[in-house]
């Protein structure tokens with residue numbers, strides 16, 4: 001057998017040379033993975049650093065499995081082979097071991113299919129389209145025919161499945177979300193599983209809810225794994241799994257061979273710079289970005305911060321672009337392309353520029369704000385320096401990071417009563433869509449979707465065309481496990497703070513977080529060799545950053561449509577909001593998550609803030625925003641003729657103070673306050689339908705205010721402290737319009753997003 005294995009290795013080396021050039025050689029650890037897949041037909045979990053070369057492993061394995069020339073006679077070339085391979089793992093194993101070994105005498109492995117196809121296609125499950133585009137290009141260069149099935153090419157699914165059946169597809173790439181799509185799950189997945197020659201699961205740590213990046217769609221892989229013919233090899237890869245996650249993933253794969261390598265990244269030079277304020281951090285970037293090598297990524301924790309940072313750096317002459325989950329796909333693609341082509345100095349991104357983005361010569365990764373987990377941090381910085389000798393990795397932590405972490409943590413799996421409410425609302429035969437469920441349960445859409453996916457994998461609900469149905473299977477709320485997961489998250493946050501503060505080697509610290517037994521001082525980081533990047537911020541750089549962050553004013557877009565499903569809960573509002581009842585576009589001082597006014601605004605109107613007087617600096621900002629609104633490029637359609645305050649139970653002093661300030665400064669009459677009446681109910685976390693349901697009927701216009709509104713000839717300014725969902729402004733503006741206000745201009749101190 002060892003002779004056979006040697007011959008398989010020769011063939012593997014030949015394939016690699018075709019993929020990566022004449023000088024390319026498989027390392028022993030790569031060969032061990034290929035051997036386990038191709039010769040032993042095993043399930044393998046590779047925990048290896050980014051840049052280790054996992055794609056070489058699965059492309060070489062694919063070529064050997066797909067086109068190992070049949071050692072037998074012509075029978076091998078006919079369709080019967082695939083059918084035979086489908087049943088009985090033992091038969092397939094024996095046949096393949098022999099085939100591959102005997103096929104070597106034919107010279108280079110044919111990737112064009114002329115050698116005869118022996119296995120079904122390799123299926124790669126990979127989380128991001130960015131990665132899939134890179135993979136398809138790499139594969140095509142090597143003569144491997146790759147296709148992808150995704151939401152954007154629905155009309156090609158039939159054609160692609162026909163090609164798979166005809167044996168002309170070598171690699172099929174799918175996103176994990178596909179696995180939960182009903183048409184794909186019921187129509188494509190069973191046939192695909194039966195013909196899969198090799199299953200590759202990229203970023204496999206996502207399958208474990210112990211990990212920092214659990215994705216419920218990954219749980220559907222269990223169905224896929226269960227449908228594979230016995231003896232079908234499986235390769236799962238991750239660069240970011242500690243011992244606990246590794247064990248969990250290996251168990252879910254079913255008796256997987258774990259191949260773990262050292263997680264050092266020899267090109268990375270880690271640095272932490274503690275700078276006193278957001279202005280110092282932006283100023284530092286403006287001063288020093290130029291000197292960072294090549295092109296890189298600047299990560300921010302929020303969408304607002306990504307936009308602001310990109311805008312500021314552009315104003316300082318840098319070619320940078322923002323990249324967030326709110327950019328559309330075409331925009332994101334263009335930005336990726338420009339970064340790959342070195343047309344940008346940097347992309348300012350949220351974690352949406354994530355797993356699998358591959359630019360081997362990425363010169364630096366800067367974090368403006370720390371992510372909540374050292375493992376997430378290790379993963380993000382691993383995008384730098386894959387194929388260059390040295391790359392700069394810099395963390396600029398801020399005191400405000402903790403507030404963002406708390407917000408992320410609040411999006412965890414919901415409490416039992418909310419889960420039970422959803423289960424009670426679902427029936428076995430009449431599907432309910434997410435918008436139809438929203439009036440029933442007080443959860444934001446993303447959180448509701450995540451919960452349903454988890455329940456789906458647990459077997460309690462099922463996604464069908466048109467929505468979700470209950471399966472009637474009993475379901476257990478695993479409070480103990482959820483508590484342990486929450487404790488794990490909290491421990492990760494503490495570890496991230498320790499990373500910034502540590503006196504020891506930073507790379508060693510990260511590797512220990514990943515349970516890397518070979519963790520040792522790196523000899524490159526700022527702790528090992530002293531600081532190499534200056535901490536100074538120039539006076540002009542700091543002044544520019546302060547001026548930029550001091551700007552005030554963001555738009556409050558008016559609501560145009562009522563949420564769906566309100567009639568089901570007794571609220572008679574549906575469809576378009578009549579133009580006669582809408583607000584006009586409004587203004588706020590800033591965003592709660594923003595870098596500039598964000599920290600000041602969070603202290604005043606954030607989730608934990610009580611009532612207070614309006615501080616002087618914010619009073620100045622309020623006046624400035626109104627001045628620009630009155631005289632700037634994008635000004636209000638008509639000068640307001642009066643001020644109305646939204647009656648506030650939580651912060652009456654603050655809201656009244658803002659309304660009085662505006663009335664006094666603009667010499668406008670303060671017409672009164674809309675009464676808050678009963679408690680507006682659910683907190684700001686609820687979804688749209690829940691908010692409108694709680695707000696509808698909660699406010700009323702007192703008679704003196706109604707009388708004043710009837711005589712107006714211009715718009716009123718409607719003043720509130722915080723615009724979160726935006727529904728308070730929409731509901732109150734409607735009341736004012738109904739009472740006779742000719743137009744309503746909303747004004748608030750802050751908007752949430």
Ligand SMILES: [Zn+2]
Nearest residue numbers: 505522525528
């Ligand atoms: Zn070090």
